Amino acid sequence: MPTLDKILVAVNEEADLPNISRSSLYRLLKSKDFIFTKRGRNTALLEREDIILWRRNYLRNIKRYREEGRPIYYLDETWVNAGDVNSKIWVDKSVSTARMASSAGLSTGKGKRLIVCHIGSEDGFVHGGLLCFESKKNTQDYHDEMNGDSFLKANDKIVLRLPPYHCELNPIELAWAAVKRYVRDNNKTFKLPDVKKLLEEGVNKIDGDMWKNFIRLNFICEKRGRKSLGIG
DSSP: OOOHHHHHHHHHHOTTSOOOOHHHHHHHHHHTTOOOOOOOTTOOOOOOHHHHHHHHHHHHHHHHHHHTTOOOOEEEEEEEETTOOOSSOOOOTTOOSHHHHHHTTOOOSOOOEEEEEEEEETTEEOTTOOEEEEOOSOOSOGGGGSOHHHHHHHOSOOSOOOOTTOGGGOTHHHHHHHHHHHHHHHOOSOOHHHHHHHHHHHHHTOOHHHHHHHHHHHHHHHHHHHHHHTOO
8 A cells, every 4th residue: 555655665676767755755745735644445446467467468568579580560549630739829808618619610629539540660650551541420438439340451360469557568658648749739730631631740840760769668667667576
């Protein structure tokens, strides 16, 4: 369980983090609105044993594949909305309702959605590997449409599955962040065909050097994961 002393030991044992005193850690946790309180029966978040085992096997296998000199490709899906823009922008305070915005010809809401899938390695995104189509379902979870049929149309095999809830172990997440940033910075029309074009431009801007950097950062996450599990 996360007591102050246990957190202090974990932080100070981490080579990538600065050493911190117990009192400084206490003040930091307080400033982040953490409280030290009596644990109730249902308040603890405990990781499932099968997820821990999955992560252990994944980290061992990915390390072994690298040591064997196998080329490793990372695949993932994401989404982009037609109305995607930066979270902080200049706004006209005189436009206070959706009806006023619509009357002025302004976009409201997130609009239609693109479902996107791609694959990459330390050499960059794989040429011709981009899968992009318009979402047909009115759902918050884009995974509903990234089903087996969609997947098999673009790929013929899977080497190693990530454990659930561990997107930090996939360097393509950093690539997606850069692509989406490009879309948001340049989205002016909020029309899906234009957003798709921006998406493709953003993908093309992610080169091999950027991918190598993403993978280097991914190595750090893997190293931390192996250390936390006590595996080499």
